Amino acid sequence: MKYLQITILFFAAAFFFACTSMGDISINSHRSQMEKNLAELEAVMVPLEAASSGAGDTRSRQNEITSARQLIVNMEKESSADADYSGRLTAWSGRLAILEGRYSEALRLYRLSVSISPGNLPSIILGIRLEGDPVKRMEMIEKELALLSPRTAPNSASGIGELNIERGRALVELNRFSEAAGAFDIAFSSGIDKIYSDSYGAERNRAWELRNTSGIAAGSLGLLGRETISWNDCITLAKNETQLLRFITGGRNLSDAELFNRLIDRSFIPFSQDVTLTQWPLVRPRADETVTRAGAAWFIWYLYAEARADRGMLSRYSARYATGANPRSPIADTPALSPFFDSILGCVETELMSLPDGRNFRPTQPMRGAELLSILKKIDN
Secondary structure: OHHHHHHHHHHHHHHHHHHHHHHHHHHHHHHHHHHHHHHHHHHHHHHHHHHHHHHOOHHHHHHHHHHHHHHHHHHHHOOOOOHHHHHHHHHHHHHHHHHOOOHHHHHHHHHHHHHHOOOOHHHHHHHHHHOOOHHHHHHHHHHHHHHOOOOOOOOOOOOHHHHHHHHHHHHHHOOOHHHHHHHHHHHHOOOOOHHHHHHHHHHHHHHHHOOOOOOOOHHHHHHHOOOOOEHHHHHHHHHHHOOOOHHHHOOOOOOHHHHHHHHHHOOOOOOOOOOOOOOOOOOOOOOOOEOEHHHHHHHHHHHHHHHOOOHHHHHHHHHHHOOOOOOOOOOOOOOOOOOOHHHHHHHHHOOOOOOOOOOOOOOOOEOOHHHHHHHHHHHHO
């Protein structure tokens, strides 16, 4: 009888521990799936938020916003008693509501998220994004970063990357570009998911390009964050921020329209931006025409030659490469017989512009305002 009791107790204990272990496995499996859900949602949301902050245009990504909302709806249907998971999911829903233009709903979801799981990181970011004043956002960010400092939280690295992304965004709005670039660099090196550097890398690079723009004219500053610029914008930047157009203005305050026409007449603005053409069209370009990298190279190289009083530079490279029976270009997407050949090769060889992939110039890509100003200032100096 004694042995029977011991045997029964042994099997009961074994059964209890087996059930406990299976329960732990089930709980851990469920928790792992919840983290996978949130990671999937983060990978969808971060590029959309980056687009809304100036690294793109969320209007052109409306289908992705709709898909993100459906993803959240599906996750919400998988009810969970885990407060942290529910709080974070609610906060991501609020962050999506901002992109949808539903700010009242975003505020409601923020309050709900905080009540479910106080201090969860997505809700902290949501609260920051709901604040419209970049100065106040900076105060909120610095306070949260102080709570995560090694002194106050020596074992905590979570949130440093995400908060520095927000810090970089706020600093850009405050035109503190050098500090903004530094904040993005801290974020990218913090161990944060690669989706953040992929999504905010372009904004970091723009901040770095603009780091030396203190004292820039107010009329020019708005052009620097643009992904595309027109000939009018090129003239504004050259006129306001350099002395490169004084050979035409003579110090007089000419209108942009008059400057545009004079620049065309003196060949500083090409009639076409198509590098494959061998003859110019008869129609003059428009002042509001989007400037490509090819057009910008032409404009830059002519200003460079004028600044050095050496118009021989305008045919220097074609005289070397574009002669003989089979002229070959060292740049894959710029023909040796193209009227843009000298300008493009000249800009590349003098390191005013670069070959993005080491082989191609990508002449049809639009020119960015910050990049053009950086080049113009280099020539002006």
